[in-house]
Amino acid sequence: MEGFFITFEGPEGAGKTTQVKMLEPWLAAKQRSCRITREPGGTPLAEKIRNVVKHYNDSSEPVCDKAELLLFAASRAQHVHHLIRRELREGHVVICDRFTDSTLAYQGYARNGDIEFIESLNNYAVEGLVPDLTLLLDLPPANGRMRISYRPETSGMHDRLEAESLTFHEKVRQGYLTLAQKYPERIRVIDAARTPEAIHADITRILEEHYEF
Ligand SMILES: Nc1ncnc2c1ncn2[C@@H]1O[C@H](COP(=O)(O)OP(=O)(O)OP(=O)(O)O)[C@@H](O)[C@H]1O
Ligand SMILES: [Mg+2]
Numbered sequence: 001m002e003g004f005f006i007t008f009e010g011p012e013g014a015g016k017t018t019q020v021k022m023l024e025p026w027l028a029a030k031q032r033s034c035r036i037t038r039e040p041g042g043t044p045l046a047e048k049i050r051n052v053v054k055h056y057n058d059s060s061e062p063v064c065d066k067a068e069l070l071l072f073a074a075s076r077a078q079h080v081h082h083l084i085r086r087e088l089r090e091g092h093v094v095i096c097d098r099f100t101d102s103t104l105a106y107q108g109y110a111r112n113g114d115i116e117f118i119e120s121l122n123n124y125a126v127e128g129l130v131p132d133l134t135l136l137l138d139l140p141p142a143n144g145r146m147r148i149s150y151r152p153e154t155s156g157m158h159d160r161l162e163a164e165s166l167t168f169h170e171k172v173r174q175g176y177l178t179l180a181q182k183y184p185e186r187i188r189v190i191d192a193a194r195t196p197e198a199i200h201a202d203i204t205r206i207l208e209e210h211y212e213f
Pocket of ligand 1: 016
């Protein structure tokens with residue numbers, strides 16, 4: 001059986017990681033072997049880059065926008081080359097927590113980056129790999145922020161991007177919605193302001209009805 005590539009997108013606290021964890025056993029029950037990964041990160045080197053991108057915080061040398069963009073691209077190139085391609089070739093369902101659309105939403109729409117350039121940089125990094133399905137968990141940023149402040153794993157700590165203003169996160173959200181309009185075949189928008197179970201039910205319905213899972 002051929003591999004299938006699913007990406008989860010959406011603002012901080014939308015429930016991406018929660019839904020990834022709920023989807024894995026559902027796929028296993030359908031006898032589909034599944035590989036969970038995330039961006040930035042996913043391989044040892046890419047995880048090192050993740051750590052820099054998320055936590056490097058030296059006021060005498062702030063991470064400039066271009067460096068941030070290129071760090072994400074470097075992490076992604078490594079991840080696709082050393083992991084995602086192989087897993088797909090071996091027939092697994094690969095689920096990636098954030099992917100190319102995150103870069104467009106954050107570094108593009110929210111930081112006013114050059115969208116066309118970022119699209120081609122993304123493409124260069126992934127050598128043309130496009131997700132079969134992207135699940136966009138849509139949520140107002142204030143709502144996501146509230147969830148994160150309660151998240152036990154991080155006890156309310158914000159990383160460099162999470163610490164951006166609500167205005168920034170509103171631009172992220174609008175950026176995602178613009179992408180969903182641009183790529184309606186690939187990106188499904190899911191209302192994430194509901195219970196985890198309701199969101200999960202939507203996701204599995206999409207997989208069953210449109211992708212023969
Ligand atoms: N549908 C939901 N309703 C209420 N709370 C939720 C829901 N989904 C997840 N949560 C909780 O909200 C917090 C954030 O969820 P989660 O970590 O899955 O979000 P995320 O999209 O992965 O965030 P990030 O972008 O920071 O990785 C967690 O504490 C989680 O338990
Ligand atoms: Mg997460």
